[in-house]
Amino acid sequence: MTDENTELKTAGTQPTVPDWLLPNRAYDVLKWLALIVLPAIGVLVQTLGPVWGWTWADQAATTINAVALAIGVVIGASTLKAKASKTE
Numbered sequence: 001m002t003d004e005n006t007e008l009k010t011a012g013t014q015p016t017v018p019d020w021l022l023p024n025r026a027y028d029v030l031k032w033l034a035l036i037v038l039p040a041i042g043v044l045v046q047t048l049g050p051v052w053g054w055t056w057a058d059q060a061a062t063t064i065n066a067v068a069l070a071i072g073v074v075i076g077a078s079t080l081k082a083k084a085s086k087t088e
Helices: 024-052 057-087
Strands: none
Touching: 024 057
């Protein structure tokens, strides 16, 4: 991992925080998880649950979908932050 702030730091100055929260690679992976993988797993668990007698299928599917939503919110916030920093 590299430091985006390559300028020398002097005593009494605050380091600058990057305008974006997630690197591009992390954003791409999280977006893929939140939009494709986790919802597909949630539907799979909810569909196969009654067939195989899984009494926990609804709870698991709801949990998986909630995690997908949380990831979506994080990447959405990162996207908004990145867009806002580009317009400044």
